Amino acid sequence: MTDELHHSTEEELRQHRIAKLERIRARGDEPFKYTFARTHAIAEARASFEKAETAATPDAPAETAAALAGRLVSRRGQGKSTFADLRDETGKIQVFFGQRQVGEEAYTALKDVDIGDFIGAHGMVRRTRAGEITLFADRYEILTKSLRALPEKYHGLTDVETRYRQRYLDLVANPETLDRFRARARVIDLMRRWLADRGFLEVETPMLHPIPGGATARPFITHHNTYDTDLYLRIAPELYLKRLIVGGFEKVFEINRCFRNEGVDTRHNPEFTMMELYEAYQDYLGLMDETEELLVHIIENVAGGAAFTYQGETIDAARPWKRMTLFEAIREHAGIDLEATRERDGAGRLAQSAGVEVAPEMGYGAIVDEVMAAKVRPQLVQPTFLYDYPIELSPLAKKKRGNPALTERFQPFVARLEIGNAFSELNDPMDQRERFVEQVRLREAGDDEAQYLDEDYITALEVGMPPTAGLGIGIDRLTMLLTDSASIREVILFPQLRPLK
RNA sequence: GGGCGGGUAGCUCAGGUGGUAGAGCAUCGGACUUUUAAUCCGGUGGCCGCGGGUUCGAGUCCCGCCCCGCUCACCA
Numbered sequence: 001m002t003d004e005l006h007h008s009t010e011e012e013l014r015q016h017r018i019a020k021l022e023r024i025r026a027r028g029d030e031p032f033k034y035t036f037a038r039t040h041a042i043a044e045a046r047a048s049f050e051k052a053e054t055a056a057t058p059d060a061p062a063e064t065a066a067a068l069a070g071r072l073v074s075r076r077g078q079g080k081s082t083f084a085d086l087r088d089e090t091g092k093i094q095v096f097f098g099q100r101q102v103g104e105e106a107y108t109a110l111k112d113v114d115i116g117d118f119i120g121a122h123g124m125v126r127r128t129r130a131g132e133i134t135l136f137a138d139r140y141e142i143l144t145k146s147l148r149a150l151p152e153k154y155h156g157l158t159d160v161e162t163r164y165r166q167r168y169l170d171l172v173a174n175p176e177t178l179d180r181f182r183a184r185a186r187v188i189d190l191m192r193r194w195l196a197d198r199g200f201l202e203v204e205t206p207m208l209h210p211i212p213g214g215a216t217a218r219p220f221i222t223h224h225n226t227y228d229t230d231l232y233l234r235i236a237p238e239l240y241l242k243r244l245i246v247g248g249f250e251k252v253f254e255i256n257r258c259f260r261n262e263g264v265d266t267r268h269n270p271e272f273t274m275m276e277l278y279e280a281y282q283d284y285l286g287l288m289d290e291t292e293e294l295l296v297h298i299i300e301n302v303a304g305g306a307a308f309t310y311q312g313e314t315i316d317a318a319r320p321w322k323r324m325t326l327f328e329a330i331r332e333h334a335g336i337d338l339e340a341t342r343e344r345d346g347a348g349r350l351a352q353s354a355g356v357e358v359a360p361e362m363g364y365g366a367i368v369d370e371v372m373a374a375k376v377r378p379q380l381v382q383p384t385f386l387y388d389y390p391i392e393l394s395p396l397a398k399k400k401r402g403n404p405a406l407t408e409r410f411q412p413f414v415a416r417l418e419i420g421n422a423f424s425e426l427n428d429p430m431d432q433r434e435r436f437v438e439q440v441r442l443r444e445a446g447d448d449e450a451q452y453l454d455e456d457y458i459t460a461l462e463v464g465m466p467p468t469a470g471l472g473i474g475i476d477r478l479t480m481l482l483t484d485s486a487s488i489r490e491v492i493l494f495p496q497l498r499p500l501k
Numbered sequence: 502g503g504g505c506g507g508g509u510a511g512c513u514c515a516g517g518u519g520g521u522a523g524a525g526c527a528u529c530g531g532a533c534u535u536u537u538a539a540u541c542c543g544g545u546g547g548c549c550g551c552g553g554g555u556u557c558g559a560g561u562c563c564c565g566c567c568c569c570g571c572u573c574a575c576c577a
Contacts, residue, residue, distance in 0.1 A: 009511060009528085009546040009547080010510090011511095012529090012545080016528070074537080074538085076536045076539050076540095077533085077536090078532095078533050078534060078536065078539075079532070079534060081533090081534035081535070081536080082536090083535075083537065085537075094536085098534060099534070101534095114528095115527080128536080128537090130535065130537075132537065134535090134536095134537095148511080149528075150511090150527085151512045152511085152512035152526050153526070153538070154512095154513075154538050155512070155513040155514085155525095156513085157513090158512090159508090159512085160569070161508090161568075161570085164569090165569095215577080216577095217576065217577080258577090260577075262576050263574085263575055263576060265571090265572085266570095266571080267576090267577070268575095268577065274577085373576095420577095421577080449575090449576080474577060476577090487571095497568090497569080498568070498569090
């Protein structure tokens with residue numbers, strides 16, 4: 001069926017606007033201009049006017065000359081005068097168009113200006129009788145004609161699917177969306193500066209990996225034509241960053257995308273942003289202090305203090321954060337002692353006694369992980385570090401001093417969200433090889449998330465990596481916390497949705 | 502993949518028990534030189550997610566499918 005037969009309203013609205021565009025062209029104007037010389041951003045114009053007002057008198061009221069540009073977001077016409085709201089990235093200002101002031105011809109041409117168009121206007125900023133700071137236009141020009149209707153002015157755009165699929169509409173219609181992504185940028189900026197101030201070097205390592213590594217996850221596979229070889233979108237930058245420590249850099253970090261071919265939900269997007277840092281001559285306990293410092297620094301600067309609200313709960317991130325070992329946390333919240341037994345079936349029975357389902361294929365590590373996810377994590381509302389994880393769960397982490405069943409690993413949790421992962425890095429190449437071999441065994445037994453053996457990485461460790469601690473922080477989740485977002489899609493500009501056919 | 506909820510005009514939403522699809526905003530025409538969710542008068546606009554079925558008759562009931570959200574499972 002054709003559009004003509006459908007007679008869609010949307011298409012009619014568009015045709016009206018195209019007719020206006022043609023009228024604009026017909027009178028020799030260009031509806032898609034190249035530049036406009038603004039004198040102020042809108043917020044600057046308001047500030048400058050308010051400053052002028054402090055020196056004004058009743059006989060000489062304040063006024064400021066300005067040329068402003070932005071998107072027209074509403075209009076109130078009354079015959080020979082029209083009020084409109086003009087918005088740019090910094091703010092909004094009312095513009096007054098009077099027939100006498102702009103001239104009859106230009107006033108009539110306002111009929112061809114729609115909500116959504118970009119315009120530039122010159123005039124004086126004054127207050128109206130109602131007290132509204134207003135640009136009284138003496139001339140204006142159409143900068144860009146918009147051919148589509150904007151979402152409704154009062155309710156905005158609420159349909160989540162449209163908000164995600166057409167984020168530009170969400171950004172136009174919902175100022176809080178702009179704010180949320182400004183907060184995200186601020187989180188990243190604060191993190192980058194904090195790291196740079198402490199001598200960390202920002203580096204870029206490959207996104208295309210011949211062997212996916214550095215995490216336990218299924219990768220996306222792609223193909224390189226010239227080399228006729230499959231490559232994997234990275235699941236983590238970890239192994240490359242540690243190669244840099246081998247090479248002689250002592251403090252490096254990377255902030256960029258990782259890709260995991262797994263489920264999508266409120267906490268997972270197939271591509272997400274991670275910060276990973278590695279610091280030579282540091283261990284996990286020292287890094288725990290630094291992590292706390294970094295996170296509190298970001299929280300204080302984004303939330304305006306150590307305390308903030310997430311989904312109705314008050315989170316107090318004031319230092320020091322609570323610290324407990326994973327097994328202590330399990331004892332406290334699940335009421336069982338999984339540390340007492342290292343034996344798989346015994347651990348399984350204990351887990352089941354605590355009400356956690358245990359599948360037959362789960363090993364000791366998986367059981368501990370499951371109990372943590374089911375019984376411990378839901379209790380970790382206030383910022384908490386869990387540390388000392390079983391070796392089965394952490395193939396890249398160094399064995400704990402004095403207890404080879406554990407690794408020197410920690411994870412920060414805030415508001416039930418796991419926002420990072422860190423450890424004393426395993427730098428013993430022979431131990432690392434054994435761990436990889438175990439992963440390969442798991443893989444061959446059918447665990448498609450087990451890690452691959454990366455010979456070159458082992459070679460690098462044989463060259464020698466100094467004692468090193470490493471940390472990963474999920475930028476998206478940290479941003480969720482600080483923007484009170486229930487879903488990761490709210491903090492990713494273009495979240496992955498099923499493509500429309 | 503399972504469970505629950507949703508999909509009606511461009512946007513935001515109504516549409517007891519089946520009986521000619523509604524409102525506000527936007528849009529179009531008209532009035533109006535101080536409005537600011539402007540106001541007043543008049544109009545246009547609908548594959549009611551898609552496909553079957555039941556029925557004299559389906560937005561409404563039944564079946565299947567698609568898309569979205571939440572949730573469980575897996576994962577960060």
